[in-house]
Amino acid sequence: MPSPFEKPPLYVVPFAPGAAEGRAQDQSAYRPVLFERPEVAESTVPHGLAKTVAAALPGLWYCLHLPASLPDLIDVDIWMLKAAQNLRLEHHILMVPIDCFEEDVLGEHLQHHHPVVTICPDELLDEARQRASALGFALPTTPYSQLSDATLAAQWKAIHEHFIPGLPRLPGEVALTHRLDLAPLTLPHRRLARQMGWPTAESVTQDTNMREAFAQALRGQRFLAALARLEREGVSHSEAGHRFRQTLQEEADRLRVPLALGLPGTAPAYARxxxxxxxxxxxKPQPAVSPDDTWSATLHERPDHMVERAAIEFAVTHQSVASSGLGLMLPTMPSDAFTTLAELERHFHTRHNSAAVKRLFTRLNEAAQPLWTAELKAAIRHASYLAVFSDFPLGLLTMPGDSAPLCARLPVTYRPLQPLTRMMQQQLSAPPAIGLGGTINVLVAECIPVSDPVGRMSRQGWNTACETAAPNSATLTITQAETPTLAALQQSVAEHRPDVLIISAHGTMAGNMAALVIGDEPHLDLGLDRVPPVVVLSACHVAPRGSGAVSITDLLLREGALAVLGTQVPVDVRRNAMLMVRFMVYLAKENTKPGQFSTILDVWHHVQTSNAVNDIIDASPNLREWATRTTVDGLPVLGEFMSNRATGRIRPSHVYKDTEHVLGEIADEQGQGDRVRNWFRRPGYVPESLFYVFAGRPDRIHLTPPQLLMEQARPGGSSQA
Known part of the structure; x- marks a missing residue:
């Protein structure tokens, strides 16, 4: 008999559809992702949340307080709570038009989940109740007017009694959240507190500030890490009492937890x-904290800016609850930051120079200065990675005290906000974490004609990737395909069914669209029958952010990709090829001998950051020639740097500064120190490797199967599997 724990709970929040959300003529083509952008009169401004969809917000927020999985109902080992942070165990909530709330549409979800309860606006109660009953939902349909702490407690109890009545019920309840602005911090903490046996009642009031909420959440994470370590080490209760204080201090220093950030803001060029x-x-711009931003069954009736705020806060909280991590809302990104970013991106369309890029980076950081609160800086210092809900590339900013942008300090992934309706649907409909264990099939689709010099250099790069990466790994295959037309691309993807699709093409800006050129035509929609989990766009400026352009990078997420890597600016084909080759090499290494990286996002971050030395050396003919010279140890400069000198000396937060320092040491030994350092300044270099955007959920694409990750985290490691 299958275990009830094999399926997670499913919650449904129906809403009354408007014109954009109504049933498609072809019912079989319906997906819970809304493709059409509502008209301005039908949506909020400026981020574009359909007002009919906004009516689901009270129910969505309520569902975040229910169990995300059946183990939430019982006492589990502390080490499991810590290890599960890497698995992103999200609530499974479907937000659907009421007339699509039926088996034909939800059949796959009903097959893989326990249908638990439907939460709906009062005016939809009768119809929702009938539809939920026909689909076998376990609990009675609940209207908004009945949502309360008492209802929540009763439903926790009823879920336990229905699915796992023979197991002891974990005491304690999670009351409804009052302050939505602090919920990305407070709700994950209170859910953790319930498992840990700490007080769970919400102590957040109208007067609570961000500092207090953050301190409580961070303290809880430190306690969890310390107790999980002691449990993994098999320490007895008496010994744990003696060791706890020291362990807590050690874990506080090295604590790393997932961090979700909500950063509203619209590019002025898009708004115009x-x-x-x-x-x-x-x-109007919004502050990070708003005491009036509270939950109610009518929160969707508030002004546009407050409705949008509640939607972004929900997405960030949904993410932070899934990872049992930290989450913060940030103030609206200043319009000056978007304007400066647009200027920076445009600068790369001309013959760019190091001095101008540095000046624009300085202006960008000055415009974004209001973001840097003490809480944000502390959260980033303890973050294992960033999930940023924003249309602004936060990873390009440099945190005070650092000399390199955030995307060098730690991995960053983006969830685009515009339009907000689509972001909400994508956040709720993403598949569970997947493992790319076994053979990783990579398809390189070459869309640039061989007669084009860029096409020739591109093919040379992929040939190098095949020669360098694939032969060293029995678990990674690279297939190169000529796809000069969209039909050829579609056919090749259907034939090879890759895990990673690399599209080598020219990028183009057509009006306010950042598209791929395939067969001399710009394309935003590739029309693939099966979109691979990972899509890498080896093309120029397919993910610009400064002008608010509609980009194929973002739209591929809508087509079904789990993660898409794109470029913000035009990139040099040779440097891009080097990055892609190194990406394939490290994927092959990790898949052959796992252990260094957890996810594909971690692999990319290592490749991106460690490419700083290539950004520097490739900046001028003089530096390139010097890098080939022999050092006192008999190696070329680049080989000496990578093999001997850089190990343990390059801090991610100062990666370019430290790389310059180590290269300068090598130059000093050759009697070339002053000359080489002068080349660093004139003509200087540009950190081109940092202008890549990984959008979607690369943090959920594991190179080790998620089940094996849990076994490895078990006390005693995988030997107990």
């Missing part, structure tokens, strides 16, 4: 195209 001047005047 999308909205008239009167609408733009009504759009």
């Amino acid at each position: 195209v999308a909205y008239d001047s009167e609408i733009r005047r009504r759009t």
Whole structure:
């Protein structure tokens, strides 16, 4: 008999559809992702949440307080709570138009989940109740008017009695959240507190500030890490009492937890195209903390800016609850930051120079200075990776005290906000974490004609990847395909069914669209029958952010990709080829001898950051020639740097500064120190490797199967599997 724990709970929040969300003529083509962008009159401004969809927000927030999985109902080992942070165990909530709430549409979800309860607006109660009953939902449908702490407690108890009545019930309840602005911190903490046996009642009031909420959440994470370590080490209760204080201090210093950030803001260039001047005047920036931002069954009836705020906060909280980590809302990104970013991106379309890029980076950091609160800096210092809900590339900013941008310090992935309706649907409909264990099949689709010099250099790069990466790994295959037309691309993907699709093409800006050129035509929609989990766009400026352009990088997420890697600016084909070759090499190494990296996002971050030395050396003919010279140890400069000198000396937060320092040491030994350092300044170099955006959920694509990760975290390691 299958265990009830094999399936997670499923919650449904139906809403009354408007014109954009109504049933498609072809019912079989319906997916819970809304493709059409609502008209301005039907959606909020400026991020574009359909007002009919906004009516689901009270129910969505309520569902975050229910069990995400059946183990939430029982006492589990502390080491499992810590290890599960790497698995992102999300709530499975479907937000669907009421007339699509039926088996034809939800059949796959009903097959792989326990249908538990439907939460709906009061006016939909009768119809929702009938549909939920026909689909076998375990608990009675609950209207918004009945949502309360008492209802929540009763449903926790009823879920336990229905699915696992023979197991002891974990005491304690998680009351409804009051302050939504602090919920990304407080709700994960209170859910953790319930498992740990700590007080779970929400102590957040109208007067609570960010500092207090953050301190409590961080303290809880430190306690969890210390107790999990003692449990993994098999320490007895008496010995744990003696060791706890020291262990807590050690874990506090090295604590790393997932961090989700919500960063609202719309590029002025986009707003000018999308909205008239009167609408733009009504759009005001939002602070990070707003005491009036509270939960209620009518929160969807608030003004646009508060409805959008509640939606972004929900997504960030959904993410932080899934990882049992930390989450923060940030203030609206200043418009000056978008304007400067757009100027920086445009600069790369011309013959760019190091001095101008540095000046623009300085202006960018000055414009974003209001973001850097003490809490944000502390959270980033303890983050294992960043999941950023924003249309602004936060990873390009440099945290005070660092000399390199955030994306060098730690892995960053983005969830685009515009339009907000699509972001909400994608956040709720993502598949569970997957493992790429076994053979990773890579398809390189070459869309650039061989007659094009860029096409020739591109093919040379992929040939090098095949020669360098694939032969060293029995678990990674690279197939090169000529796909000069969209039909050829579609056919090749259907034939090879790759895990990783690399599309080598020219990128183009067509109006306000960042598209791929395939067969002399710009394309935003590839029309693939099966989109691979990972898509790498080896093309120029397919993910610009400064102008708010509609990009194929973001739209591929809508088509079904789990993660998409794209470029913000035009990139040199030779440097891009080097990055891609190194990406394949490290994927092959990790898949052959796992252990260094957990996810594909970790692999990319290592490749991106460790490429700083190539950014520097490739900046001028003089530096390239010097890098081939022999050092006192008989190796070329680059080989000496990578093999002997750099190990343990390059801090990610200062990766370019430290790389310069180590290269300078080698130059000093050759009597070339002053000359080489002068080349660093004139003509200087550009950190081109940092202008890549990984959008979607690369943090959920494991190179080790998720089940094996849990076994490895078990006390005694995998030997107890």
